[in-house]
Amino acid sequence: MSNVPSELRYTKSHEWVARNEDGSFTVGITDHAQHLLGDLVFVEVPDVGTDFSAGDDCAVVESVKAASDVYCPLDGEVTEANETLADTPEIINNDAFGDGWIFKLQAKDAGAFDDLMDADTYAEMIAED
Amino acid sequence: MAQRTPLYDEHVALNACMVDFGGWDMPINYGSQIEEHRYVRSAAGMFDVSHMTVVDLKGEQVRDYLRYLLANDVARLKIAGKALYSCMLNHEGGVIDDLIVYYMNDEWYRMVVNASTREKDLQWMQQQAGAYAVEINERPDLTMIAVQGPEARDKVHAVLGAEATAALQDLGVFFMREWQDMAVARTGYTGEDGYEIMLPTAQAATFWKQLVAVGVHPCGLGARDTLRLEAGMNLYGSDMDETTSPLTSGLGWTIAWEPVERDFIGRQAIQAQREAGLKQRLVGLVLDGKGVLRNHQKVIVDGLESGEVTSGSFSPSLNHAIAFARVSADIGTHCKVDIRGKLIDARVVKLPFVRNGKSCLE
Numbered sequence: 001m002s003n004v005p006s007e008l009r010y011t012k013s014h015e016w017v018a019r020n021e022d023g024s025f026t027v028g029i030t031d032h033a034q035h036l037l038g039d040l041v042f043v044e045v046p047d048v049g050t051d052f053s054a055g056d057d058c059a060v061v062e063s064v065k066a067a068s069d070v071y072c073p074l075d076g077e078v079t080e081a082n083e084t085l086a087d088t089p090e091i092i093n094n095d096a097f098g099d100g101w102i103f104k105l106q107a108k109d110a111g112a113f114d115d116l117m118d119a120d121t122y123a124e125m126i127a128e129d
Numbered sequence: 130m131a132q133r134t135p136l137y138d139e140h141v142a143l144n145a146c147m148v149d150f151g152g153w154d155m156p157i158n159y160g161s162q163i164e165e166h167r168y169v170r171s172a173a174g175m176f177d178v179s180h181m182t183v184v185d186l187k188g189e190q191v192r193d194y195l196r197y198l199l200a201n202d203v204a205r206l207k208i209a210g211k212a213l214y215s216c217m218l219n220h221e222g223g224v225i226d227d228l229i230v231y232y233m234n235d236e237w238y239r240m241v242v243n244a245s246t247r248e249k250d251l252q253w254m255q256q257q258a259g260a261y262a263v264e265i266n267e268r269p270d271l272t273m274i275a276v277q278g279p280e281a282r283d284k285v286h287a288v289l290g291a292e293a294t295a296a297l298q299d300l301g302v303f304f305m306r307e308w309q310d311m312a313v314a315r316t317g318y319t320g321e322d323g324y325e326i327m328l329p330t331a332q333a334a335t336f337w338k339q340l341v342a343v344g345v346h347p348c349g350l351g352a353r354d355t356l357r358l359e360a361g362m363n364l365y366g367s368d369m370d371e372t373t374s375p376l377t378s379g380l381g382w383t384i385a386w387e388p389v390e391r392d393f394i395g396r397q398a399i400q401a402q403r404e405a406g407l408k409q410r411l412v413g414l415v416l417d418g419k420g421v422l423r424n425h426q427k428v429i430v431d432g433l434e435s436g437e438v439t440s441g442s443f444s445p446s447l448n449h450a451i452a453f454a455r456v457s458a459d460i461g462t463h464c465k466v467d468i469r470g471k472l473i474d475a476r477v478v479k480l481p482f483v484r485n486g487k488s489c490l491e
Contacts, residue, residue, distance in 0.1 A: 038146075038351065039163040041443040042421050042450075060469070062421045064162050064355060064443050067469075086419070093161075 003031045004123045005097055009116035012125070013071045016097060019113055024079055024104050029061060029070060031096040032126045037063035040089040045081035046103050052076065054112070059102050061092065073116060076107040134179040135272045135330045139337050143347055151245035153180040155350055162351035166445040169319050169356055170486045173278035174348040175340055180244040183271050183327060184251070187237045188263035195230065195238060198257055200375065200393055202385035206232035210305045212316055216375045216383055217242075217250070218395025222402060223371035224378065226250050227363060229316060231305045239305075239312070241273075241325075243365050257394065271312075272333035276345055277323035277356075279486060285313075285324055288339045318353065320360025320484050355442050358451060361413065361481030367424060368411065368439045368453055374402055377455060379411035379480065407458050409436060413480045414452040415490065416466065418473035422452035427467040428460075428475075435460055446483045447490070453480075 008016045014033035018026040034040065042062040052058045052072035059070035081103045085091065092100035107113065117125070131154040140147060145156035156177065158165060168174040186195065195203040201215035211232050217225045226246045231239040242250045254265055276285050286294040293308050300306050302322075305314035311328040328336060341347065354364070361379075363369055369378035376384075376399055384399065385391070416422055422441030427434050436456030444451040456464070456477075465472040481489055 038158060039161055041163075042419065044420075062443075064351060064445070065157075067421065067423065 003097070004119045004126075006119040008097065009073075009113055009118060010122035011071065011073045011116060015070060015073050017073045017113060017116060018101075019110075020104070023110065024106055025074060025076070025110075025113065026101045026104050027070075027073060028096060028101040029092065030122070030126075033068075034093050034096045034100070037061065037068060038065050039063055040092050043085040043089045043092070043102065045083065045085060046078045048078050048081055050078050052078070052105075061089070061102075070102060072105070074105065074107040074112050075109060076105040078103050079106050080104040132180070134177050135333045136177045136179065136274075136337055139334055140177065140347075143341075145347070145349060148350075150180070150350060153244060155180060156347070158349040158351045159347050162349065162355070163445045165346060165348035165352035166355050168346035169278045169321055169348060169352065170446055170483070171279070172346070173276060173280040173284045173323070173344065174346045174352065175277070175281075175337075176275040176348050176350075176353055177273075177337075178275050178325070179272040179333070181273055182242045182244060182247045182250070183268040183273065184240045184242065184254070185237065185266050185268055186240060186263055187266070188261070189236060190262040191236055191238055194258060194261040194263045196391055197261075197393055198254065199230065200384050200395060200399075202391060202393075203230060203232065203238065205385065206230075208232075208304075209234060210300075212303045212305060212314060214383055216369075216380055217253070218375070218393070218399070219253075219371060220394060220398065222374050222395040222398030224365070224369045224373060224375055224380070225253055225371060227365050227369070227380070227383075231314065233305075245366060268327075270330055271327045272330045273325060273327050274333070274337060274340070275317055275319075275323065275325045276340060277317045277319040277321045279322060281321070281323035281345070282315075284340065284343050284345050285326070287343050288336070318360070318362055319356040320362070320481060321356075321486065355445055358440055358442055358453070359444050359446055359481065359483035363411075363453070364440055368455075373455075374399055374407075376402055376407055377409040377411065379453065409455050410458045410460075411439065411453055411455050412460060413478040413482060414438070414441075414454050414464070414466065414475045415447070415478050415482070416450035416452075416473060416475045418475075420450060420468045420471075420473050422450040422466060422468075422475075426452075428454050428456050429465040429467060429472060430457070430460060435464060438466065444482060446486075447488055451482050
């Protein structure tokens with residue numbers, strides 16, 4: 001049912017993480033999460049340069065229905081935020097894994113990426129929801 | 130297990146996202162809540178509202194009974210089919226429920242009350258009936274569908290045919306008329322023209338499919354909430370309840386103070402409040418900054434708490450956040466709202482925000 005790309009890693013709180021060629025990581029919320037939230041109307045992205053620990057709330061996505069925190073999946077520093085979300089938050093509904101990315105981060109320990117859930121595990125988890 | 134309306138299978142067939150709503154399994158949306166909202170503002174949408182409670186009140190003394198039970202005065206209803214919006218108060222002046230009552234004839238009124246308050250409403254109504262010669266009967270055999278939007282009435286007429294069109298064409302706003310075994314009311318909860326139709330449950334699914342076939346867009350409770358908020362219409366349980374007065378809930382206009390000798394339940398209490406002066410009132414807020422207004426956020430004026438948001442959301446018609454808030458009666462034109470620790474600027478505005486597809490903001 002939901003789309004779960006195999007090359008990404010996932011969190012229990014429905015963030016996805018992509019490893020980029022330059023060593024940075026891109027973070028967004030999953031297609032399953034955007035579906036649960038419904039039409040998004042506001043996104044608060046993190047400030048570039050801020051340090052977060054894994055599990056910190058670092059962004060907010062709001063749908064008509066509800067506000068939901070986005071948690072940082074890895075320890076690291078925000079290097080880029082998707083500023084286009086300010087005017088067009090609905091791109092997360094349309095393309096959660098692509099243009100709807102939320103921020104990029106330089107991880108303290110890139111190896112922690114491998115400890116995140118793989119696509120099969122995440123797909124299993126959301127199937128049980 | 131949650132209760133299902135007679136249209137449950139239709140919702141599932143249309144891939145609705147179903148949620149529990151006060152013990153009922155109801156559609157929250159059929160894909161996009163914002164798109165559904167826009168259909169109602171620009172064309173025609175429909176809602177399954179058969180979770181709501183339809184009650185028939187009959188008897189020789191039904192008029193006297195309702196003049197005692199309700200804060201608005203059914204004596205204002207002089208033409209058959211005319212509807213009235215009213216609060217039902219407790220003795221302390223708190224709101225037990227808000228409802229619509231239709232005057233069918235001198236010995237028959239029909240009432241539509243909220244789903245979430247069904248049991249306590251019926252119990253209260255029975256309890257107050259006391260010595261009045263009145264019979265109170267629920268109508269679970271009826272299904273209710275609201276068809277709303279500028280094209281709503283034309284679409285309903287198209288489904289019902291020429292004879293029905295002729296019979297319903299001149300139905301006034303806030304009137305109900307019976308057509309065969311349906312009752313068609315020109316009422317709603319969206320700020321648009323349209324009908325609320327009660328019909329025998331056996332006919333409901335077919336009628337629903339016919340409406341879909343002529344282009345009426347199914348809409349869920351999500352769109353229903355943003356539409357009513359834009360239209361400046363209260364939601365029971367959020368904007369008022371048994372602990373709040375109608376006078377601090379933006380419902381003062383629904384109280385029939387005249388004639389002064391009419392003694393309705395709660396009159397003494399709210400009259401005393403009015404004479405003492407009201408410290409709070411319900412206002413509209415429009416957020417100037419970024420973010421979304423949500424229920425229970427604090428409203429701040431000059432660094433002090435003035436009140437809180439009772440219903441807040443994003444307005445799909447205006448493209449920013451709007452809300453109702455219960456605040457100090459002396460609030461000016463500007464305030465701030467505490468949104469997750471940040472104070473964001475908002476304007477205090479008159480309600481409604483939107484009516485008949487157009488913004489009412491200055």
